[in-house]
Amino acid sequence: MKIIVIGNGMVGQKFCEKLVAQKIAGLELTVFGEETLPAYDRVHLSEYFAGKTVQDLCMKPMSWYAENGVDLRLGDPVTHVERAQKTVTSFEGTQFAYDYLVFATGSAAFVPQISGVDKHGVFVYRTIEDLNLIWRHAKIAKSAVVIGGGLLGLEAAKAMLDLGITQTHVVEFAPRLMPRQIDDGGSHVLTEKLKALGITTHIQKNTAVILGNETITGLMFTDGSILSTDMLVISAGIKPRDELAKKAGLPIGHRGGIIVNDRMQTSDPSVFAIGECAVHEGAVYGLVAPGYEMAEVVVHQLSGGAKQFSGFDMSTKLKLIGIDVASFGDPFITDEETRSIVYHDNHKGIYKRINVSSDGSKLLGGILVGDAEAYNKLQQICVNQLTIPHAPSDLIVTPGNASNDAGNFELPAGALICSCEGVKKQAIEDAVVQNGCESFDAVKKCTGAGSGCGGCTPMVKDIINATLKKQGKVVRNVICEHFAYSRQELFDIIKIKNLHTFDAVLDALGTGDGCEICRPAISSILASLWNDLVIKKESATSQDTNDRFLANIQKGGTYSVVPRIPGGEITPDKLIVIGTVAKKYNLYTKITGGQRIDLFGAHLNDLPLIWEELIAAGFESGHAYGKALRTVKSCVGSTWCRFGLHDSVSFAVRVENRYKGLRAPHKIKSAVSGCIRECAEAQSKDFGIIATEKGWNLYVCGNGGSKPQHALLLAADIDSETCIRYIDRFLMFYIKTADPLTRTATWLNKMEGGIDYLRNVVVHDSLGMAAELEAQMQTLVDHYECEWKKAVETPELRKRFTHFINAPEVRDPTIVFEPLRAQKKAAEW
Amino acid sequence: MDKNNWIYACKATDMPHNGGVCVQYGTEQIALYYFTHRNEWYATQNLCPHKKQMALSRGMLGSLQGEPKVACPFHKKTFSLKNGQCLNDETCSSIKTYPVKVQEGNIFINIETLLTPHSSTPIEYEPQ
Structure with missing residues (x-):
């Protein structure tokens, strides 16, 4: 069977993949592509500017086509189809015969008829080639306008941001953004969010003329107003590529597109059309999922299956410039049989609307902007006509339940x-x-x-x-293929069996040779149990590279150095030492969020030299590289502050010195605030302490990061000694029971009984293990030693900090820096 | 395999256990691994093809269904130490592998393939 596919876009490629999988005997599959690249991911096109390469975006490498017997002819579009003879002729003049022909010609950017679209600096946003042209021009552009406030237009606007253009405008003809997906309320929230990112929105604007001589200087709208710009990207919609089909005499829809039936057949039963070039029941589907569905239907037709295309649910969820936008079912419905429930939070920038049947039993559609976590659930309820709860509003307003x-x-x-x-x-x-x-x-x-x-x-x-x-x-919650135990089980067994190295644990409890998941997880358990030196010969290579070299690996392969500055308190002399060391070893310096100083760009070979000088001046390792206690931030407290109730700095220094070097399932951060004003931001920490009139309030399980969560009050108005005891118990309980790489916040979220249970364990000793937890913590505290001090003082350990084993004095010659504001940065990768 | 293509790397006693080091050969960087738990030696290019970082020698060793592998410390792409294939990302290119031999406590790497840096068929590992 000879099959020819015209077009090698996402849908054309998916068709080949699905057809090849059928393993049809005697299949000869030929694909013609107009572009010179094999099919790439157009949905994520804007990531090209954010650093993805053509290779990253390609759906399958060239070798895939060869390996699967697909004759891929790129840069050679079909120019003529002779249906009577069942042949096609390509641009290069070769003629090919087919039994079945599939149009997957996709679409082109729709360019409105505006005078001046041929000027320099005017682009469409469709292919990698378009992106390359934009990229070149963007180097001399300070501002950009995107015409089109739909899905593609906003993607293009994001691309402008990625290109470093700070003044970006989006112009939309309709009275709102994304008019096909969201309503005015949703558009309003989206507009505000875009504004915060530096994208200005202009709605209900119709462009009359593109201004400028040879090169664009601005746009004039039909209302007479003018918007100056250095470049214009038109992304106002798509136009099906139907010209070849039309020439071949196939019926075309009145607004373009090759007309197909439920089998994706055109009027000629041996010719199919799929993807954005096809029009089914009057609709062109401009999304990739229905295109894939169409490809599947044609594969069924060719391999004896029965599948037909019966329209497609156009629900969508996407992240636009980091903003969630979703719509499902009928988002706009407003008839008498329908009630709409709207949750609109202008402060947080969240808009949710659901449309329910008047009896409140069925979900008909909805819109989510700013927070689309509930999308999957809502879309499934809607599509499957499930009965919804008594109070439909619970679907969008119950916090935490939107999973x-x-x-x-x-x-x-x-x-x-x-x-x-x-x-x-x-x-x-x-x-x-x-x-x-x-x-x-x-x-x-x-x-x-x-x-x-x-x-x-x-x-x-x-x-x-x-x-x-x-x-x-x-x-079973097991850590990886090598261990059939959870982290908590391993912790207990390793302790009982008194195992001290990774290999000992592996031989006693596991199979195989370990991996990058179980090695660091077990190393962390060993460190939390015994507090032995992590860079001992038999342990070093089972630590993450950060722990193996006691420093954080950074872009380019250099490391960063973070000395401990307990409580963020530092003497002028020590500041001078940091400055001197940074200058001597040519390091980039930056103040961290944890009130200390990070020194970047250190060669592996220089690390022991740098630390030798820091240690001589009284510094210790800051464990910034470890899943360990990081910092205990503090506000200045009652020693200087006119509002301060207690000496928060002294307490922070005490707490940091107590838990320094403590290794845990994940990093731990803390802070102490001297009064309710909370300048140290203790409520965003794994454990945070805030002064009250009567003592301290202890908060636990907060964190910043990708999913910020406020810490919860564990105990109120306690004295310093009690506070330390509770922290001992809390941390040790966390270390013993949490899964690998789980922060305290996630650990608490998964804990049955939540904060009340945790309070019972820590404060009321409901498990009867408080004394044991405190004793274990005290052992760890007593075993503390500065790893870097040990490393620089031990020649055997020190020897490891070289790049080449056979040329210890040579630094990695491939490391390159670039200048940045009087300092340096790692070269881009 | 031409016996003249063996280069001396280091002494076995210089090696970390279950880990790698980087060997300089002209302008090339080769990662050499001593997989103590399996009592096996491997060598590959030091460059991780994902983000072009000279880092594999600092990676963590392990196995996937018995296949020995190294994980790049940057983004945890893992590569078979036997044939250099990326094991957790189909789109990531393979790495070159080199034969290793141990003679009287000295480690040698066969650099035959270094002379044709674009060779697309890496030589199979041959246990010494």
Whole structure:
């Protein structure tokens, strides 16, 4: 069977992939592409400016086509189709015969007829070639305008930001942004968020003329107003590439596009059209998921399957410039049978709207801007017509409950879970039950679910776990393929068996040779249990590289050095030492968020020399490289501050010195504030202490990071000694029971009973282990020694800080720096 | 394999256990690993192809279903020590591997493939 595909875009490529997988005997598959690159990911095109390479964006390398017997002809578009003879002729003049022909010609950017679109500095946003042109021009541009406030337009605006253009404008003809997805309220929130990022929005603006002689200088709108700019990117919609089909005499929709039936057939039964060049029931689908579905339908037609295309749920969720935007079902519906519930928080920039049936039982559609965490759940409820709770508003306003817990809502077997790959719930369950796939990666490999945008990953995991549970299998929380134990179990067994090295643990409790997951996890347990030196010969290589060389590896392969500055208090003399050392070894210096000083750009060979000088001046390791206690920040407190209640600096210094070097499942940060004004930001720390009239309030399990969470009050108005005791118990309990790489906040979120349970353990000693926890902590405190002091004083250890084993004095010659504001930075990778 | 292509790297006693070091050869950098737990020696290019960082010698050793591997310290791309293939990212290129031999406590690396840096078929590891 000879099949010819015209077009090698995302949908054309996916068609080849799906067709090849059918292993049809005697298949001859030829693909013509107009561009010179094999199909690449157009959805993530803007990431090209954020550092992704063409290679990163390519869907499959050239070798894939060769290995699968696909004759890929790039840079050679088809120019003529002779349907009567079933042949195509390419630009190079070669003629090819086909049994079936598939149009996957995609679309071009729609360019409105505005006078001046041919000027220099005017671009469309569609192909890598367009991006290269934009890139070149952007070097001389200070401002940019994007015409089009839809999905593609906002992607283009993000690209402008990535290119370093600080004045970016978006011009939209409609009265709101993303008019197909969101309503005025959502658009308002989105506009405000964009403004904060430096993108100005102009709505209801119709461009009349592009100003400038040869090169663009600005736009004039029909209302007479003028917007000056150095460049213009037009991203106002798409136009199906139907010109070749039209020439071949195939019927075209009145607004463009090749007309197809439910089988994706054109009027000629041996010619199909898929993706953005096709028009089905009057609709052109400008998203990738329906395109993939169409590809699947044609593969079915060619391999004897029965699948047909019956429209597509156009629900979307995306992250635009870091802002969540989603819409599902019918987002705009306003008839008498419908009630809308709107949650609008201008302060946080969150807008949520759901449309429910008047009896409150069914979810018909909705919009989410700023926080789309509930999208998967809501979209599934909507598509599958599930009955919703008594108070529908709970769906969008209950904090913390907005997870995508697909288990709580028993989804029907036919529920579409992964819309990129068209994987239904049944297929995932089958993969688990029949094919024995018991992990997300296995299911992903088997079904394809989660391999596209990845948005369905949490749901897929939930379904896998729920299915395993139904089979009576225990969902075991094990750390990796080498150990069939959780971290908590390992902690207890290693302690009882008195094991002290990774190899001893592996031989006693594991299989294989370890890996980059279990080695650092077990090293952390060993450090928390015995507080032995992490860079001992038998332990060093099981530490993350940061621990192995007692410094943080940075871009380019140099390291950063962070001396401990307890409580953030430092003498002028010590400041001078840091400055002198930084100058001598040519280091970039920066104040960290934890009230200390980070010295960047140190060669591996220089680390012992640098530390030797710092230690001589009284500094110690800051453990910035370890999953360990980092800093205890403080405000200046009652010694100087006119509001201060207690001496927060002295207490912070005491706390930091007590727990310095303490290793844990993840990094630990702390702070002490001298009064309720909370200048040290203690409530964002793993444990934070705030002075009260009567003593200290102890807060626990807060964190900043990607998912900020406020710490919760563990105990109020306690004295300093009690406070230290509670912290001892709290930290030791965390170290013993948390999973690897779990911050205290996540640990608490997973804990049954939450803060009340934790308070019972720590304050009321409900487990009867308080004395033991305190004793264990005291042992660790007593065993503390500065790792860097030990390293510089021990020749055997010191010898390891070289780049070349056979040329110890030579530094890595590939390290390159670039100048930056009177200092330096690592060269870009 | 031409016996003249063996270069001396270091003494076995200089090596960390279950870890790597970097060997300089002209302008090339070779990562040499002593996988003590398996009592095996391996050598690969030091450059991680992902972000072009000279880092694999500082990576962590391990195994995947019995296949020995090294994890780059930057973004944890893992590569088979036997054939150089990236094990956790299909889009990441492979790394070159070199044969290693131990003679009277001295470690040698066979640099035959260094002379053709773009050789696309890395020589299979041969246990010494």
